[in-house]
Amino acid sequence: MKTENPGVQFVAITAENAGQRIDNFLRTQLKGVPKSMIYRILRKGEVRVNKGRVKPEYKLEAGDEVRIPPVRVAEREDQAVSPKLEKVAALADAILYEDDHLLVLNKPAGTAVHGGSGLSFGVIEGLRALRPEARFLELVHRLDRDTSGILLVAKKRSALRALHEQLREKGMQKDYLALVRGDWPSHLKVVQAPLLKNILQSGERVVRVSAEGKPSETRFKVEERFGWATLVKASPVTGRTHQIRVHTLHGGHPIAFDDRYGDREFDSQLASTGLARLFLHAAALTFTHPGTGETLRMEAPLDGALKQCLTRLRQQTKK
Incomplete structure (x- = not known):
């Protein structure tokens, strides 16, 4: 994993994670983050795969590089997910x-x-x-x-x-x-x-x-x-x-x-x-x-x- 800019992560996808949907992968990487926020950062294009936007149903391939932005979750926001x-x-x-x-x-x-x-x-x-x-x-x-x-x-x-x-x-x-x-x-x-x-x-x-x-x-x-x-x-x-x-x-x-x-x-x-x-x-x-x-x-x-x-x-x- 290499880091670039404060808080931004770049994760290289291995064969172990290949075939997994990007939204499900993010849920394992961003534990405690509400699902709604995960879909929001996907929708806004803050998450990138090989420098490009992807939809929530995109299936990861071995060798993909995933950019994960810093996500700050206030306790109140986590509890307020409707x-x-x-x-x-x-x-x-x-x-x-x-x-x-x-x-x-x-x-x-x-x-x-x-x-x-x-x-x-x-x-x-x-x-x-x-x-x-x-x-x-x-x-x-x-x-x-x-x-x-x-x-x-x-x-x-x-x-x-x-x-x-x-x-x-x-x-x-x-x-x-x-x-x-x-x-x-x-x-x-x-x-x-x-x-x-x-x-x-x-x-x-x-x-x-x-x-x-x-x-x-x-x-x-x-x-x-x-x-x-x-x-x-x-x-x-x-x-x-x-x-x-x-x-x-x-x-x-x-x-x-x-x-x-x-x-x-x-x-x-x-x-x-x-x-x-x-x-x-x-x-x-x-x-x-x-x-x-x-x-x-x-x-x-x-x-x-x-x-x-x-x-x-x-x-x-x-x-």
């Missing part, structure tokens, strides 16, 4: 893939896709704060606030149009994982039940099966059985609001910890697993890249709470 900024930084860690056309995120459970309805923060607002230089960032599709997993964001209007067309033409394959009540029957591979959306006075959306509703179809496959609960893969053919949640309920097997369509008794049975959130996760997405035309399959790993739940169910099933 929850909103912390959420923005967390979104950076959730990015699975990014190029000039699109961004793929493993959305955390509990984060809305956009602000509104009393929420000041959503994924799209967070990404715009994280990528202030991006002229265009728009959601391609949506996920319920309590659902985790793959979320696709377009970075160009042409990409948004192309991806929306794939959705309309059913050229996009979405696969979710859901933990449902009871023993899902192997022969129940498709649920076709029209769905009608009602908006309550509170503004809350409630969906039910109704002959007056829109045609809706979800395909199901059993992934794992636990006797009194089943892990299923759900692949929606149509894209209605709350579709998987209502179709599993219609099939007699509501999803764990679904506060709108679930079963409290089933939820209480799962208490020993530590689960306290909706077990619905957008696990994989297959689509055609709007720029290159190649078929991409993106997979989002389960978060710690869902992994722990499955591990404990497996342990209980073996007993």
Whole structure:
């Protein structure tokens, strides 16, 4: 390491750090510095790699030279980092893939896709704060606030149009994982039940099966059985609001910890697993890249709470 100017550091990247994102590398070098400040110095170009500006997602290569500016953190500033900024930084860690056309995120459970309805923060607002230089960032599709997993964001209007067309033409394959009540029957591979959306006075959306509703179809496959609960893969053919949640309920097997369509008794049975959130996760997405035309399959790993739940169910099933 050589030093030039008071407080400025120049770090040579070895093979050990090669492949690591610059934002994650800086977090190890600048311990105690708020994530928000790390993204700020990256955005302002105070951090340089080989004398050039880089984006937070830049992956270091062996031989790179990183310029790290002096960072002074007052105790008060460290404590005053707002929850909103912390959420923005967390979104950076959730990015699975990014190029000039699109961004793929493993959305955390509990984060809305956009602000509104009393929420000041959503994924799209967070990404715009994280990528202030991006002229265009728009959601391609949506996920319920309590659902985790793959979320696709377009970075160009042409990409948004192309991806929306794939959705309309059913050229996009979405696969979710859901933990449902009871023993899902192997022969129940498709649920076709029209769905009608009602908006309550509170503004809350409630969906039910109704002959007056829109045609809706979800395909199901059993992934794992636990006797009194089943892990299923759900692949929606149509894209209605709350579709998987209502179709599993219609099939007699509501999803764990679904506060709108679930079963409290089933939820209480799962208490020993530590689960306290909706077990619905957008696990994989297959689509055609709007720029290159190649078929991409993106997979989002389960978060710690869902992994722990499955591990404990497996342990209980073996007993």
